[in-house]
Amino acid sequence: MKAVFTAILFFTHLAASGQTRIAGRVTGAAGEGIPMANIILENTYDGTSADAEGNFQFMTTETGTQTLVVKVMGYKEYRHAVNLDGKPVTVAVQLEEAINELEAVTISAGAFTASDESRRTVFKAIDIATTAGATADIASALNTLPGTQKVGESGRLFVRGGDDSETRTFIDGMVVLDAYSPSAPNTPSRGRFLPFMFKGTSFSTGGYSAEYGQALSSALALDSKDQAESTRTDIGILSVGGDVAHTQAWDGGSAAGKLQYTNLRPYMGLIDQRIDWNNAPASLEGIAAFRQKVGTDAIVKFYGNMNHSDFSLYQHDIDDSSTKYYYRLQNDYQYMNGFYKDILNENWLVRGGVSYTRAQNNMTYDNRHGLETEKGIHAKTVLEGSLSDHVEIKTGTEVISRDYAWAADSAGSSLSQGFHEVLAAGFAEADLYASNKFVTRAGGRLEYNNLTRQLSIDPRLSLAYKVGAHGQVSFAYGRFRQTAKNQYVRVNQDLDPEKAQHYILNYQMMVSDRTFRVETYYKRYTDLVKYINGDANQLKNAGKGYAKGIELFWRDNKSLRGVDYWVSYSYLDTKRDYLNFPYKVVPAFASKHNLSVVGKYFVQAIKCQLGATWSYTTGRPYNNPNTDAFNGGKTPAYVDLSLNLAYLPRPSVIIYFSCTNLLGRNNIFGYEYSTVQNAEGIYNSRPVRQAASRLAFIGIFITLSKDRSVNQLPSL
Amino acid sequence: MKTINFLALVAALIFAVSGTALANDDKYTQTMQKNIQAVYQAQSIPDIQTAVNTFERIAAAEKTRWEPYYYASFGYIMMATREQDKERKDTYLDQAMTGIKKAGELAPAESEVVALEGFAYMIRLSVDPGSRGARYAPVATQILNKAVAMNSGNPRAYSLLGQMQYGTAEFLGSATTEACATLDKALEKFSTFASTNPLAPRWGQAATEKAKAGCK
Numbered sequence: 040m041k042a043v044f045t046a047i048l049f050f051t052h053l054a055a056s057g058q059t060r061i062a063g064r065v066t067g068a069a070g071e072g073i074p075m076a077n078i079i080l081e082n083t084y085d086g087t088s089a090d091a092e093g094n095f096q097f098m099t100t101e102t103g104t105q106t107l108v109v110k111v112m113g114y115k116e117y118r119h120a121v122n123l124d125g126k127p128v129t130v131a132v133q134l135e136e137a138i139n140e141l142e143a144v145t146i147s148a149g150a151f152t153a154s155d156e157s158r159r160t161v162f163k164a165i166d167i168a169t170t171a172g173a174t175a176d177i178a179s180a181l182n183t184l185p186g187t188q189k190v191g192e193s194g195r196l197f198v199r200g201g202d203d204s205e206t207r208t209f210i211d212g213m214v215v216l217d218a219y220s221p222s223a224p225n226t227p228s229r230g231r232f233l234p235f236m237f238k239g240t241s242f243s244t245g246g247y248s249a250e251y252g253q254a255l256s257s258a259l260a261l262d263s264k265d266q267a268e269s270t271r272t273d274i275g276i277l278s279v280g281g282d283v284a285h286t287q288a289w290d291g292g293s294a295a296g297k298l299q300y301t302n303l304r305p306y307m308g309l310i311d312q313r314i315d316w317n318n319a320p321a322s323l324e325g326i327a328a329f330r331q332k333v334g335t336d337a338i339v340k341f342y343g344n345m346n347h348s349d350f351s352l353y354q355h356d357i358d359d360s361s362t363k364y365y366y367r368l369q370n371d372y373q374y375m376n377g378f379y380k381d382i383l384n385e386n387w388l389v390r391g392g393v394s395y396t397r398a399q400n401n402m403t404y405d406n407r408h409g410l411e412t413e414k415g416i417h418a419k420t421v422l423e424g425s426l427s428d429h430v431e432i433k434t435g436t437e438v439i440s441r442d443y444a445w446a447a448d449s450a451g452s453s454l455s456q457g458f459h460e461v462l463a464a465g466f467a468e469a470d471l472y473a474s475n476k477f478v479t480r481a482g483g484r485l486e487y488n489n490l491t492r493q494l495s496i497d498p499r500l501s502l503a504y505k506v507g508a509h510g511q512v513s514f515a516y517g518r519f520r521q522t523a524k525n526q527y528v529r530v531n532q533d534l535d536p537e538k539a540q541h542y543i544l545n546y547q548m549m550v551s552d553r554t555f556r557v558e559t560y561y562k563r564y565t566d567l568v569k570y571i572n573g574d575a576n577q578l579k580n581a582g583k584g585y586a587k588g589i590e591l592f593w594r595d596n597k598s599l600r601g602v603d604y605w606v607s608y609s610y611l612d613t614k615r616d617y618l619n620f621p622y623k624v625v626p627a628f629a630s631k632h633n634l635s636v637v638g639k640y641f642v643q644a645i646k647c648q649l650g651a652t653w654s655y656t657t658g659r660p661y662n663n664p665n666t667d668a669f670n671g672g673k674t675p676a677y678v679d680l681s682l683n684l685a686y687l688p689r690p691s692v693i694i695y696f697s698c699t700n701l702l703g704r705n706n707i708f709g710y711e712y713s714t715v716q717n718a719e720g721i722y723n724s725r726p727v728r729q730a731a732s733r734l735a736f737i738g739i740f741i742t743l744s745k746d747r748s749v750n751q752l753p754s755l
Numbered sequence: 756m757k758t759i760n761f762l763a764l765v766a767a768l769i770f771a772v773s774g775t776a777l778a779n780d781d782k783y784t785q786t787m788q789k790n791i792q793a794v795y796q797a798q799s800i801p802d803i804q805t806a807v808n809t810f811e812r813i814a815a816a817e818k819t820r821w822e823p824y825y826y827a828s829f830g831y832i833m834m835a836t837r838e839q840d841k842e843r844k845d846t847y848l849d850q851a852m853t854g855i856k857k858a859g860e861l862a863p864a865e866s867e868v869v870a871l872e873g874f875a876y877m878i879r880l881s882v883d884p885g886s887r888g889a890r891y892a893p894v895a896t897q898i899l900n901k902a903v904a905m906n907s908g909n910p911r912a913y914s915l916l917g918q919m920q921y922g923t924a925e926f927l928g929s930a931t932t933e934a935c936a937t938l939d940k941a942l943e944k945f946s947t948f949a950s951t952n953p954l955a956p957r958w959g960q961a962a963t964e965k966a967k968a969g970c971k
Contacts, residue, residue, distance in 0.1 A: 074801070075801060075804045075805075075808070077808035077811055077812065078808075079811075079812045079815060081815065081816075082815070082816050083812075083816055084782070084786055084812060084813055084816055085812075086808075086809075086812045087808075088804065088805045088808040088809075091801070108815075110811070112846060112850070163885075163886040165885070165886045165889065166886075238890070268893040268894055268897055269893050269897070551840065551841065552841075596885075603885070641885075643928065646927070646928040687927055687928065689929065
């Protein structure tokens with residue numbers, strides 16, 4: 040009994056008297072002191088914080104062999120066994136840098152990523168919605184970034200000397216066929232997908248990941264939002280139609296539906312148009328979205344879009360404007376996308392999905408009819424993760440199957456053509472971090488095409504190196520291929536894919552809300568489709584071309600209070616010899632200089648957000664059959680000043696106004712020529728101009744929700 | 756005699772064990788209390804980091820307690836509010852979120868932890884309101900409402916919710932009536948706040964009064 044108490048007292052006494060002093064210094068690889076590290080004697084309260092020079096010391100009453108742990112942000116955890124017997128212990132702690140998302144260099148060559156979450160983005164998701172003149176169209180907003188060339192009569196994305204088909208759109212990694220709504224000849228089309236559906240946008244003007252195939256010039260990857268947080272109803276009353284949307288949110292999931300009707304007829308009747316409409320465009324669109332979290336780490340998403348649009352007009356003869364031809368286009372479009380993502384563990388995630396597109400154009404021109412149908416299914420699985428903190432891997436497989444059919448009849452004769460293409464592809468890419476300062480991304484894409492019966496491998500390589508605290512240099516190289524346009528493959532199914540090689544060098548500097556970027560590139564085109572002896576029914580892969588240029592970008596939302604602005608400039612030198620071109624010339628869609636200035640300003644006092652965009656594009660070539668030189672003509676420069684204004688009389692109500700080409704400049708996009716010479720031996724011409732000088736738009740958006748401060752501003 | 760001796764030994768052991776447990780509990784409470792004062796009083800980022808380091812050491816040793824994670828996260832949020840660099844602000848907030856997640860796993864019914872999570876989202880939002888507002892404002896509001904629902908006596912939940920409502924109203928130029936009512940409620944809860952936990956959070960009253968000063 041007594042012995043027990045004695046023993047207890049004895050041990051207590053021993054514990055209290057034996058103190059050991061532990062001291063040392065925390066340093067990095069170069070011997071520099073690391074401040075504020077947490078020094079922990081594991082499983083005890085004992086320890087301390089290192090001082091500003093990395094020095095530390097503390098006393099402990101613990102005895103025996105213990106573990107000393109040193110932790111500090113940005114470095115790997117350090118562990119060291121210490122023997123505590125009362126004698127002072129000195130530990131030299133040398134920490135190894137941890138590769139982490141925040142400190143590590145990112146590959147910026149060719150890439151413009153927009154995200155609300157990620158920190159080092161040049162362009163934000165909301166920018167797409169609030170850029171003046173873009174009228175909430177993704178392509179129009181991206182057209183204010185370097186690397187794009189404005190083609191006013193198309194409204195689509197033209198990247199670095201490439202045509203509009205060379206940019207491919209992906210939603211949650213799944214391909215979208217026919218990403219633009221139909222439009223009348225020489226009038227700009229709009230993207231089918233509204234920017235507010237997406238939480239992030241990655242727009243690459245070259246050198247993109249091996250994950251993205253079938254794009255010669257550019258990949259536009261859109262990440263849809265996760266589940267909605269609140270239940271709400273949105274009503275929009277627009278000068279060109281209206282929409283109603285409802286979102287139902289529950290714990291871990293949400294469902295949303297939207298119905299939108301657009302009719303340009305009353306507007307076109309009010310404002311004089313240069314188009315002789317029979318029936319101005321009208322469309323009905325339904326959108327459904329569903330999101331559900333599965334367990335703690337997985338999410339399932341579904342998105343569906345159905346659209347029917349219809350218009351008809353009269354095209355007047357160039358030589359005799361009293362002769363007119365009837366043109367009608369009906370378009371039916373369905374897109375469905377199912378997506379699944381599961382975080383397997385701390386290091387690995389798997390994602391994948393299936394997308395289905397069906398697009399049908401029913402055309403009438405004079406007494407001729409055409410019916411074009413494209414159906415595509417895309418299935419894909421990707422595994423992403425890290426082998427160690429220095430190696431990240433992305434690998435996946437996909438199948439894209441497309442059915443294309445075209446039928447035309449005129450004056451009793453009919454013709455039908457089509458093809459069925461199946462592409463099976465696999466890709467793998469590794470990010471190798473030598474340090475936080477230097478990363479190499481190497482990978483490749485393997486693709487098999489059933490029509491050409493060819494297996495191909497396209498390499499990709501990117502390097503990025505951090506210079507100083509805020510700057511970085513990156514380089515990207517890649518080989519890209521894309522099946523020729525449907526209209527050519529249907530004529531000749533043995534056509535090889537068209538190919539491009541990109542070489543990109545980029546410097547980017549970001550210092551607290553100011554960004555500067557300069558990028559230069561060289562792109563070589565090979566195997567472009569070319570007519571044999573000028574005959575559009577005899578095609579071969581004999582075309583080639585190049586594009587090179589230099590681009591600048593400056594963004595600043597710090598210098599002027601409340602003002603956020605950016606300036607982009609692109610210089611482009613490109614020539615190609617393809618299709619009916621007799622030799623290498625500048626194509627009609629390419630312009631040498633493109634300059635955009637975009638500004639945004641929120642005026643608190645009058646509850647208004649103001650935005651303005653000014654764009655300048657030098658003249659583009661057009662072919663004048665009255666001269667010898669092919670594509671020898673040049674249009675005047677294109678200039679546009681657009682303005683938008685959002686006014687919030689109440690938090691749940693927004694009144695929105697926008698107007699393009701405020702100054703009413705008469706922009707000319709090119710000239711159309713008669714196919715026959717007139718009496719003087721000259722081909723008559725007619726300029727291609729904007730349908731109306733200005734496009735004005737007014738809308739009222741009302742949000743009904745329990746939380747009355749919610750409004751649609753982010754969606755505009 | 757043998758039996759008595761044996762019983763005495765058992766009693767002594769029980770006493771010794773519970774005594775040790777008590778002593779440990781005391782040590783935990785006392786160290787925490789001392790350090791909670793330190794984190795409340797710290798002004799500079801290094802001073803807060805020093806306190807945060809201590810909480811992290813305690814958290815590593817006391818694997819079942821939510822309070823060390825809570826206060827470490829609170830410290831990181833304070834560091835984010837004092838830091839100028841936006842990227843570093845986000846790093847501190849990432850650290851805060853890691854701690855809040857752990858505290859939440861240890862004490863899933865604790866309204867204070869949920870309120871702190873809402874606070875972290877508010878600061879996350881404040882880093883770039885223009886582009887983050889749309890995403891984080893509803894998240895922060897929802898979480899703070901949840902904190903209020905879990906414990907209607909938690910003044911910090913009301914205070915943060917009120918400040919969130921105030922900021923939103925101010926940004927949109929609408930009436931602050933609702934926000935001010937919530938802040939009033941928060942002040943009332945501060946005056947009646949009581950907890951059996953000696954380590955219960957006590958912060959937030961001054962900030963509430965400051966926010967309330969804007970109300971007419």
